[in-house]
Structures are given as structure tokens and as C-alpha cells.
Amino acid sequence: MSSVWAxxxxxxxxxxxxxxxxxxxVIFLFTMGAFTFYIGRFYETNMASLEIFFxxxxxxYLFFIPAIAMRLWAEERRTGTMELLLTLPVPLWATxxxxxxxxWAFTGVALALTFPIWITVNYLGHPDNGVIVASYLGSLLMxxxxxxxxxxxxxxxxxxxxxxxxxxxxxxxxxxxxxxxVIDFFQAWAPFALVSAISxxxxxxxxxxxxxxxxxxxxxxxFFSLITLFLAANIVLVDLKRVG
Amino acid sequence: MLExxxxxxxxxxxxxxxxxxxxxxxxxxxxxxxxxxxxxxxTMKMAAGFLAPDAGSARICGHDVEADTLAAQRNLGYLPxxxxxxxxxxxxxxxxxxxxxxxxxxxxxxxxxxxxxGNTELDPVLDQxxxxxxxxxxxxxxxxxxxxxxxPVLIMDEPTDGLDPNQKHAxxxxxxxxxxxxxxxxxxxxxxxxxxxxxxxxxxxxxxxVADGTPAELLARSRHHNAVTLQLAAADAERAxxxxxxxxxxxxxxxxxxxxxxxxxxxxxxxxVLIDDVIGLASREGWDVKEVYAEPGRLDEVFRSLTTHDATxxxxxxx
Numbered sequence: 001m002s003s004v005w006a007x008x009x010x011x012x013x014x015x016x017x018x019x020x021x022x023x024x025x026v027i028f029l030f031t032m033g034a035f036t037f038y039i040g041r042f043y044e045t046n047m048a049s050l051e052i053f054f055x056x057x058x059x060x061y062l063f064f065i066p067a068i069a070m071r072l073w074a075e076e077r078r079t080g081t082m083e084l085l086l087t088l089p090v091p092l093w094a095t096x097x098x099x100x101x102x103x104w105a106f107t108g109v110a111l112a113l114t115f116p117i118w119i120t121v122n123y124l125g126h127p128d129n130g131v132i133v134a135s136y137l138g139s140l141l142m143x144x145x146x147x148x149x150x151x152x153x154x155x156x157x158x159x160x161x162x163x164x165x166x167x168x169x170x171x172x173x174x175x176x177x178x179x180x181x182v183i184d185f186f187q188a189w190a191p192f193a194l195v196s197a198i199s200x201x202x203x204x205x206x207x208x209x210x211x212x213x214x215x216x217x218x219x220x221x222x223f224f225s226l227i228t229l230f231l232a233a234n235i236v237l238v239d240l241k242r243v244g
Numbered sequence: 245m246l247e248x249x250x251x252x253x254x255x256x257x258x259x260x261x262x263x264x265x266x267x268x269x270x271x272x273x274x275x276x277x278x279x280x281x282x283x284x285x286x287t288m289k290m291a292a293g294f295l296a297p298d299a300g301s302a303r304i305c306g307h308d309v310e311a312d313t314l315a316a317q318r319n320l321g322y323l324p325x326x327x328x329x330x331x332x333x334x335x336x337x338x339x340x341x342x343x344x345x346x347x348x349x350x351x352x353x354x355x356x357x358x359x360x361x362g363n364t365e366l367d368p369v370l371d372q373x374x375x376x377x378x379x380x381x382x383x384x385x386x387x388x389x390x391x392x393x394x395x396p397v398l399i400m401d402e403p404t405d406g407l408d409p410n411q412k413h414a415x416x417x418x419x420x421x422x423x424x425x426x427x428x429x430x431x432x433x434x435x436x437x438x439x440x441x442x443x444x445x446x447x448x449x450x451x452x453x454v455a456d457g458t459p460a461e462l463l464a465r466s467r468h469h470n471a472v473t474l475q476l477a478a479a480d481a482e483r484a485x486x487x488x489x490x491x492x493x494x495x496x497x498x499x500x501x502x503x504x505x506x507x508x509x510x511x512x513x514x515x516x517v518l519i520d521d522v523i524g525l526a527s528r529e530g531w532d533v534k535e536v537y538a539e540p541g542r543l544d545e546v547f548r549s550l551t552t553h554d555a556t557x558x559x560x561x562x563x
Contacts, residue, residue, distance in 0.1 A: 003345055006344040007345070010333075010341045014330065014332060017332035017333070079328055079331065080324065080325070080326050080328035081328045083289065083292075083328060084322075084329070084389070086293070086294050087293055087294050087317060087320070087324065088342065088345045088346065089313075089314045089315075089317040089318040089346065089347075090345055242295055243296050
């Protein structure tokens with residue numbers, strides 16, 4: 001456990017050692033605001049809820065999260081520190097988990113900094129704060145799932161751009177797998193069980209359920225098992241590279 | 245302390261390391277030599293647990309690197325090729341991180357770091373980002389990281405690459421000082437380094453060991469081993485060369501002009517000691533000798549005769 005903590009601390013500090021963290025946070029907050037107030041017309045809807053704010057999050061995460069995850073392994077590979085990291089006496093799972101948790105914590109910081117909008121909505125009206133808390137937690141969970149995908153893909157390459165682009169595409173597929181775009185394609189020929197299995201992988205469906213204030217255990221299990229699955233794949237991929 | 249048996253690694257059609265056997269004992273400083281691409285770094289990467297071998301095994305202090313990776317790595321200090329370190333960290337932060345990962349904390353971590361920093365003379369740059377350091381300092385950050393936990397086995401891939409002569413000397417002194425209670429492997433392209441610090445030299449070529457011995461033993465394989473060179477007046481050169489050829493212990497003679505005087509080199513038959521015969525002859529003949537010396541041998545000559553040129557090797561591996 002102490003090695004997870006050591007890896008976590010280094011990785012988390014690495015975000016703030018360069019302008020990356022600050023640039024990311026500023027642009028993230030700005031974009032969140034722009035979408036909520038201008039495109040989502042937050043004021044015009046006259047509703048004391050953050051539904052609009054949260055409804056854009058999956059789409060923004062689609063680009064922001066792969067940008068956080070892309071460097072996790074690709075950079076280590078490019079600079080050669082991978083060799084150092086993997087020859088230190090740390091179990092591989094601890095390295096993978098430590099890195100993931102650091103990126104997740106960083107995302108958490110960025111998400112937490114959107115708090116002014118929560119204050120705003122409470123100032124303007126009487127929102128259901130329980131729903132908002134649930135939505136924030138759901139958002140964090142979904143971010144974790146995107147991150148696990150991004151980290152896993154980052155482990156396959158030393159090129160951060162490739163890691164970013166591939167992660168965006170994979171995350172996109174997971175986001176919309178419940179949408180007609182995907183479902184119609186399968187519905188014509190695939191058995192019903194397959195279609196419903198595919199649509200059940202949709203981040204949107206699970207996330208929307210949470211933002212309605214309904215915390216269903218199945219939605220939580222979905223995100224947690226997806227994170228676990230991709231972290232396991234991450235471990236396997238890093239280990240496979242040792243074979244050369 | 246370090247036992248490598250039948251270690252093999254293939255990359256596609258190319259066999260980088262072909263069944264290497266090597267044992268390094270406590271007190272030994274093994275110089276690992278070979279042309280670029282001979283398999284030195286690949287061997288070291290496998291011994292450190294970064295690459296998985298296709299066959300064979302490496303054991304560190306009795307722990308199999310593949311089966312018991314963490315125990316093996318705890319007993320190993322490893323400087324990877326190119327001395328990688330996190331560019332955004334300062335040496336102090338970086339060494340703290342390595343100490344923590346290695347399970348050192350509190351006073352023992354502080355003590356380990358200050359001793360490693362002292363040994364590698366990193367004090368002046370401790371709080372500067374590694375990114376901004378000179379090549380010499382970066383290399384020493386890598387060395388400091390490797391010796392931090394005082395490991396019984398130390399593997400360093402080109403520890404003195406990029407260092408100036410003063411820094412090289414300091415690192416070699418450090419290696420010598422540590423060698424008493426450690427098994428140390430260093431790879432290098434600098435043949436003088438082998439003579440300066442190594443108790444044993446291993447030359448590999450195409451993934452195989454082609455020579456293994458003390459530096460003196462390798463030198464004894466050189467054509468120049470025990471050869472005698474005379475510096476004498478240019479007028480005497482031809483005569484001296486002819487006379488030397490008649491000595492029964494001389495195999496061949498080469499001569500050439502050098503700064504107004506001439507130099508004549510007599511190569512010894514069977515590389516036996518020749519200098520007494522040459523000096524005897526010179527005083528009998530009354531040559532005007534300015535300088536005379538016997539050569540221990542030339543390591544670069546041995547190296548070249550045992551290893552292959554990279555272009556040749558690349559052609560062969562494609563064929």
C-alpha cells in the first residue's frame with residue numbers, strides 16, 4: 001500500500017510541476033461555464049437545478065479526460081523512465097493503481113473547482129442538493145471510467161497524440177453505445193440480448209440515471225467494474241511489453 | 245551474487261542475447277564490453293527485470309528475477325541506459341521518491357539520500373529541476389538513485405557516459421570504493437575505464453561472450469603485449485630494425501619516423517618478455533636511444549579482433 005501512495009504522490013505532483021494542471025483546470029472550468037450558460041441557456045430555463053450543467057459533462061469529458069490520461073504511460077515510455085519505474089521493487093498493480101488514482105484525484109480537483117455554480121444555483125433558488133451531490137459523485141465515477149480507458153490505451157504507445165486520439169474514439173463509443181446511432185446499426189441483425197448488452201455499456205444511460213437522483217447500485221457497479229476491467233487490462237498490457 | 249544462466253532474448257528474427265552465462269561475485273567489478281548492438285543493454289535490462297527473457301534466468305542474491313521479481317529488485321541498484329529521471333523533479337524530490345518506493349522513510353531515508361548525494365557530489369544542484377541539469381549531473385542523479393539503498397548488487401549501464409575527465413575519475417573512485425562488499429557490473433565503451441576500475445572484463449559480441457578475464461589477461465592477447473618500442477636517432481632506425489629482426493625472440497619489426505627521431509617497434513614471439521633482449525642489443529650496438537618502453541598490450545586491438553563491425557552484423561542478421 002505504501003508503494004501505491006509513493007507512486008500516487010509523485011504522479012499527482014507531476015501534474016502541478018508543469019503548467020499542464022493550471023492550463024487544464026482553467027480551460028475545463030471555462031468550457032464548463034460556457035456550455036452551461038450559453039449553449040445550455042442556464043438562466044433562461046429558470047430552473048433551480050444543475051441538470052444542464054451535468055448533461056454536458058460526458059461530452060466534455062470525452063476530450064478532457066483523454067488529455068489527462070494520455071501522458072500517464074506514454075510519457076514514461078518516451079523519456080525512458082518506464083525502465084526505472086519497472087525496475088524499482090514495486091508490484092506492477094501498485095504502479096498502475098497509483099497512477100490511476102493520481103489522475104483521478106486531479107480530475108476530482110478540477111471537478112470540485114466548479115463549486116461556484118453550485119453556490120450560484122443555491123443563491124438563485126432552492127435546488128435539490130441531494131440530487132446535486134449524487135450528480136457530482138456520478139460525474140466523478142464516470143470520469144474514473146474514462147480515465148481507466150485512457151490510461152490503458154496510454155500504456156500501448158509512446159506517442160501521446162496517438163494515445164489521445166484512440167482514447168477519444170474508444171470513450172466516444174462507450175458514451176453513445178445506447179444511442180440510436182449505434183443501436184440501429186446492431187438492431188437490424190443482432191440478437192436482442194446483444195443489442196441490450198451493448199446499450200447497457202452506455203455511459204450516458206448510467207450517468208443520466210444518477211443525475212436524476214436515483215443512485216442505483218447497478219450503475220455504481222457498472223462504473224466500478226469498468227474501472228477494474230480497464231486497470232486489469234492496463235496491467236496486462238504493461239506486462240506484455242516486457243516480452244518485447 | 246549475480247548469476248545469469250542461459251539468458252536469451254530475441255527481437256523478431258534477431259537474437260540479441262544468445263544463451264549468456266555469467267556469474268559475478270562479491271568484490272568483483274565486471275566491465276561489460278561489446279560493440280553497440282552486441283546485447284549489453286538487453287542483458288542488463290533482463291537482469292534488472294525490465295525485459296522478460298525468452299529463455300534462461302537471472303538471479304540476484306539467490307532470487308530469480310522473473311519468479312521473485314521484487315525480492316531480486318530490492319537487492320539491486322540499477323542505472324538504466326541513458327540515466328532516465330523525471331525531468332520536472334529536482335534531484336532532491338527524485339531521490340526522496342526512490343527512497344520512499346524502496347521502503348526507506350524518516351531518518352534512514354534522509355541518511356541514505358545525503359550519503360548518495362555526497363558520493364555523487366550533487367549538493368550544488370539538489371533543488372534544480374533535473375531537466376535543466378548538465379549531462380554530467382543528470383548521469384550522477386542516475387548513479388545516486390542506483391546506490392541509494394546500498395544494494396549488494398549494482399548494475400550500471402554506462403555510468404560515466406557524458407562525464408568530463410574529473411567527473412569520470414570521481415565516479416570510478418566511487419565504484420572502486422564500493423566494490424569491496426558488492427558485486428558490480430558496468431557497461432562501457434571506454435576501454436581505459438576497464439583498466440582503471442574493473443577486476444574482470446567480459447567482451448560480448450552478437451549476444452555471446454567472446455572473452456572473459458582480468459584486464460591483464462585480455463591485454464596478454466594483444467599483438468602489442470610485451471612489444472618493445474625504441475625511440476632513436478633517425479639515422480640508426482634502419483640498422484636497428486634489421487638488427488632486431490635477427491633476435492630469436494622477435495617475431496616482427498615495424499618502424500616509422502616520429503618528430504625527427506624514429507620509432508621502431510619489435511613484436512615478441514609468443515608475446516614473451518622481450519625488453520631485456522632489446523636493451524642488451526641496443527647497448528651492444530651502441531645506438532643513440534632516447535626512449536625505450538615495453539607495452540602491456542592494447543585493449544582496443546583485442547576488442548576489434550574479437551568483435552564484429554555493426555554493418556557486417558546487420559547484413560548477416562538480414563541474410
